[in-house]
Amino acid sequence: MTLIVEAKHRLGAFLLDAAFTSEGGVTALFGRSGSGKTSLIRIIAGLARPDEGRVIFDGETLTETKAGRFVPKHRRHFGYVFQEARLFPHLSVRANLSYGRWFAPPRPARGESFDHVVDLLDIETLLDRSPAKLSGGEKQRVAIGRALLCSPRLLLMDEPLAALDEARKAEILPYLERLRDQTEIPIVYVSHSIAEVARLANKVVVMRDGRVEAVGPAVDILSRASAAFDRKEAGALLQGIVESFDARHHLSTVALKSGRLHIPGAALAPGRPVRIRIPSRDVMLATARPEGLSALNIVEGRIEQLVQDADGTVEIRLDCGGDSILSRITALSCERLDLRPGKTVFAVIKTVALES
Numbered sequence: 024m025t026l027i028v029e030a031k032h033r034l035g036a037f038l039l040d041a042a043f044t045s046e047g048g049v050t051a052l053f054g055r056s057g058s059g060k061t062s063l064i065r066i067i068a069g070l071a072r073p074d075e076g077r078v079i080f081d082g083e084t085l086t087e088t089k090a091g092r093f094v095p096k097h098r099r100h101f102g103y104v105f106q107e108a109r110l111f112p113h114l115s116v117r118a119n120l121s122y123g124r125w126f127a128p129p130r131p132a133r134g135e136s137f138d139h140v141v142d143l144l145d146i147e148t149l150l151d152r153s154p155a156k157l158s159g160g161e162k163q164r165v166a167i168g169r170a171l172l173c174s175p176r177l178l179l180m181d182e183p184l185a186a187l188d189e190a191r192k193a194e195i196l197p198y199l200e201r202l203r204d205q206t207e208i209p210i211v212y213v214s215h216s217i218a219e220v221a222r223l224a225n226k227v228v229v230m231r232d233g234r235v236e237a238v239g240p241a242v243d244i245l246s247r248a249s250a251a252f253d254r255k256e257a258g259a260l261l262q263g264i265v266e267s268f269d270a271r272h273h274l275s276t277v278a279l280k281s282g283r284l285h286i287p288g289a290a291l292a293p294g295r296p297v298r299i300r301i302p303s304r305d306v307m308l309a310t311a312r313p314e315g316l317s318a319l320n321i322v323e324g325r326i327e328q329l330v331q332d333a334d335g336t337v338e339i340r341l342d343c344g345g346d347s348i349l350s351r352i353t354a355l356s357c358e359r360l361d362l363r364p365g366k367t368v369f370a371v372i373k374t375v376a377l378e379s
C-alpha cells in the first residue's frame with residue numbers, strides 16, 4: 024500500500040501546505056490544535072478539494088488538481104471515524120453496523136466479516152441495544168466497526184478518542200491496537216496526544232502551522248524536542264524486548280540497547296517487543312551513580328545536547344548506548360551540576376510507561 028498526499032489549500036487566513044507518504048500500518052498526523060490535521064485528512068477523504076495538489080492511493084489518482092481529477096468520497100472506499108460516533112439513534116447497534124455495508128458499493132470480498140469485526144471490537148453483547156444505551160467508548164467501538172464493515176482500503180480516523188475521558192480512552196486503545204495488528208487495513212490517525220501516537224503509530228507526520236515539520240518512524244520522531252509537542256508529554260520513546268517477568272513483584276524486565284529497565288504492571292511474555300515512553304520531566308540527572316534511592320531505573324549516559332528554554336528549564340538529551348533519553352531540569356540545576364555536552368551522567372527515571 025502506498026498513499027501519496029500533497030496539498031496546498033487556503034482556508035481564510037490559514038494556509039495548508041503539506042505533503043507526506045504512507046507505506047501502510049498506522050500513520051499518525053500529529054500536531055497542536057489548528058495545525059491543519061483535519062484539513063489534510065478531509066482532502067485525503069475526498070471531503071475537500073485542495074487548491075493545488077494530489078492524492079494517490081496504490082497508484083490510483085484520486086485527486087489531481089492539475090488534471091482536474093477528483094474521485095468523490097463515496098468512490099474512494101475509505102472508512103472514516105470521527106471524534107463523535109455519529110451513530111443512527113433510531114437503529115440498533117446491529118443495524119448501525121450493517122448500514123455501511125448496504126450502501127457500500129460492491130467490492131471484491133476481501134473485507135472483514137461481520138463476525139470477525141464483532142469479535143475484534145468485542146461488541147457481541149451490544150448488538151441489540153440502541154446507541155442511546157451505550158457508553159461513549161462503546162459507541163466509538165461500534166463506529167469503528169461500522170467503518171470496518173464498509174471494507175475500506177484505508178481507514179481515516181480523526182481524533183477518535185478525543186471526546187472520551189481517560190478511562191474510556193484506555194478501554195478503546197487495545198482495540199485500536201488489535202485493529203492495527205489483526206487487519207491489513209492501513210490507517211491514517213489524527214491525534215494531538217503523544218500517548219496515543221506512541222502506542223499506535225508506525226510513522227508520525229508532525230504538523231505545525233499548516234506545514235509538515237517532521238516525518239519519520241514514531242520511535243525517532245517522538246523522542247525529538249519539538250514545539251509541536253505538549254511540554255507535559257514530551258519524552259523519549261524506546262524500543263525494547265521483554266526479558267523476564269517477576270510475578271512476586273509484578274515487574275517486567277525489558278532489555279534496551281543500553282541496558283535494562285524494570286517496569287511495574289502486567290505480565291508480558293519474554294521475547295515480546297515493546298515500546299517504552301519516558302517523559303522528560305520524570306528523569307532527574309546525577310553526576311555520580313546515586314545510591315539509596317527508591318527509583319529502580321538508573322541509566323548511565325553521555326550528554327549529547329542541551330536546549331535552554333525561556334521558562335528557566337533545560338532539555339537535555341542523553342545518549343545511553345544508542346538509546347536517547349530526554350531529561351528536563353531547571354537551568355539552575357544544570358548550572359550547579361556543570362552539565363555540558365560530552366559529560367557522563369546518570370539518569371534517574373521516576374516513571375516508565377509501557378506503550379505496547
Ligand SMILES: Nc1ncnc2c1ncn2[C@@H]1O[C@H](COP(=O)(O)OP(=O)(O)OP(=O)(O)O)[C@@H](O)[C@H]1O
Pocket residue numbers: 034035036037054055056057058059060061062063215
Ligand atoms: N472553512 C474554514 N474557513 C476558514 N478557516 C478554516 C476553515 N476550516 C479550518 N480553518 C482554519 O484552519 C486551521 C486548521 O484547522 P484544522 O481543523 O485543520 O486543524 P487541526 O489541526 O485539525 O485542529 P484540531 O486539533 O483543533 O481539530 C485553523 O486555524 C482553522 O481555524
